[in-house]
Amino acid sequence: KQEVTQIPAALSVPEGENLVLNCSFTDSAIYNLQWFRQDPGKGLTSLLLIQSSQREQTSGRLNASLDKSSGRSTLYIAASQPGDSATYLCAVRPGGYSTLTFGKGTMLLVSP
Amino acid sequence: DTGVSQDPRHKITKRGQNVTFRCDPISEHNRLYWYRQTLGQGPEFLTYFQNEAQLEKSRLLSDRFSAERPKGSFSTLEIQRTEQGDSAMYLCASSFGLSSSYNEQFFGPGTRLTVL
Numbered sequence: 679k680q681e682v683t684q685i686p687a688a689l690s691v692p693e694g695e696n697l698v699l700n701c702s703f704t705d706s707a708i709y710n711l712q713w714f715r716q717d718p719g720k721g722l723t724s725l726l727l728i729q730s731s732q733r734e735q736t737s738g739r740l741n742a743s744l745d746k747s748s749g750r751s752t753l754y755i756a757a758s759q760p761g762d763s764a765t766y767l768c769a770v771r772p773g774g775y776s777t778l779t780f781g782k783g784t785m786l787l788v789s790p
Numbered sequence: 791d792t793g794v795s796q797d798p799r800h801k802i803t804k805r806g807q808n809v810t811f812r813c814d815p816i817s818e819h820n821r822l823y824w825y826r827q828t829l830g831q832g833p834e835f836l837t838y839f840q841n842e843a844q845l846e847k848s849r850l851l852s853d854r855f856s857a858e859r860p861k862g863s864f865s866t867l868e869i870q871r872t873e874q875g876d877s878a879m880y881l882c883a884s885s886f887g888l889s890s891s892y893n894e895q896f897f898g899p900g901t902r903l904t905v906l
Contacts, residue, residue, distance in 0.1 A: 682832070712894065721794075721881060722833070722897035767832055776887065777823060777846060778895060780832030 680705045680772045684781035691758055692789055699753040699784045701768030706746050709771040712778065713742050713753050716765045725766075726753070758788045792816060794898035796882050802904045803872055810868045811901045815884030822865050823883040823895060824857055826850065833881050839865060840887075872905045879903075 681704045691697055701711070710729045714722040726735045726742040728751070734743040741754040755762060765785045769778040795814045803809050815822050821840050825833035836855070838846045841862040851857075854872075859865040869876055879900045887893035 709893070714897070719902070721796075721899040722883075724894060724896060727894045769832070771893065775846070776821065776840075776893065777835040777838055778825075778833075780834070782830065782832050 680708075680770060680779045682768060682770055682779055682781035684766075684768055684784050686784060687782065688785040688787075690787045690789065693758060693760060695758050695788075696754070696756050697758055697786075699755070699766050699768075699786070701751040701753070701781055703749045703751075703770050703779075705772060706749050707773040708746065709773055711742075711744055711751050712769045712771070713740075713751075714767040714769065716767060716783070718765075722767065755786075758786075760788050760790050762786060763788050794882055794884050794896055796880075796898040796901050798901060799899060800902045800904075802906065804906050805872060805874060807872055808868065808870045809872060809903065810866055811880055811882075811903075812864060812866050813882030813884075813898060814864045815882070816886075816896060819884035819886045819896075820862070821885045821887050821893070822859055823885075824865070824867050825881040825883065827879040827881055827900070828877075836867075836880075869903075872903075874905045877903055877905045 685700045712727045713725045728744040739756040765783040767783045769780040824836040827833040839859040854870045857867045881900045883895040883897045885895045
């Protein structure tokens with residue numbers, strides 16, 4: 679059974695810092711990995727999707743990397759802003775399935 | 791707005807009552823998913839449709855839960871005889887996918903269910 683772990687569970691940083699969120703998964707047989715953002719009480723916003731054949735994806739200040747063989751992904755946020763405060767969720771699509779398996783998320787607080 | 795929409799956004803009900811939620815996916819998406827999220831947890835998969843066919847159901851989906859997607863467009867999720875443990879955020883997502891394709895999932899705003 680695929681399990682996804684996100685470390686740290688919570689992170690508090692001052693504005694302007696670069697930061698890294700970590701995601702690990704137990705079964706490397708995945709189709710893709712998706713990073714989401716969730717604001718309190720809201721739905722999920724897709725940030726980046728990395729196919730299993732890719733090593734990284736970039737969107738603006740966000741960069742996500744994937745090391746499938748070691749079962750790890752990182753989300754790098756450059757020059758953090760208070761508006762980045764949210765919970766960040768990592769999800770993998772296991773091979774042979776169409777659904778996503780999620781981690782519990784990292785709650786990020788960026789203070790001015 | 792062409793995103794995924796869900797209705798209602800909030801539902802408060804008494805234990806034992808039936809509730810029904812609706813999800814309207816992005817119009818060209820053939821796949822539709824239901825997930826449930828409790829406080830402090832990531833979403834957990836409930837069920838998935840490709841067009842009108844329900845292809846996967848989680849063990850979390852007890853006999854009290856039923857989902858339909860009658861014309862391959864919108865979907866409904868019904869919970870019968872609600873229990874306090876059903877209190878959660880119910881999330882709907884859609885994607886356009888073939889068997890081994892890109893399949894990026896886009897989520898709606900969710901329906902927050904509170905069972906008293």
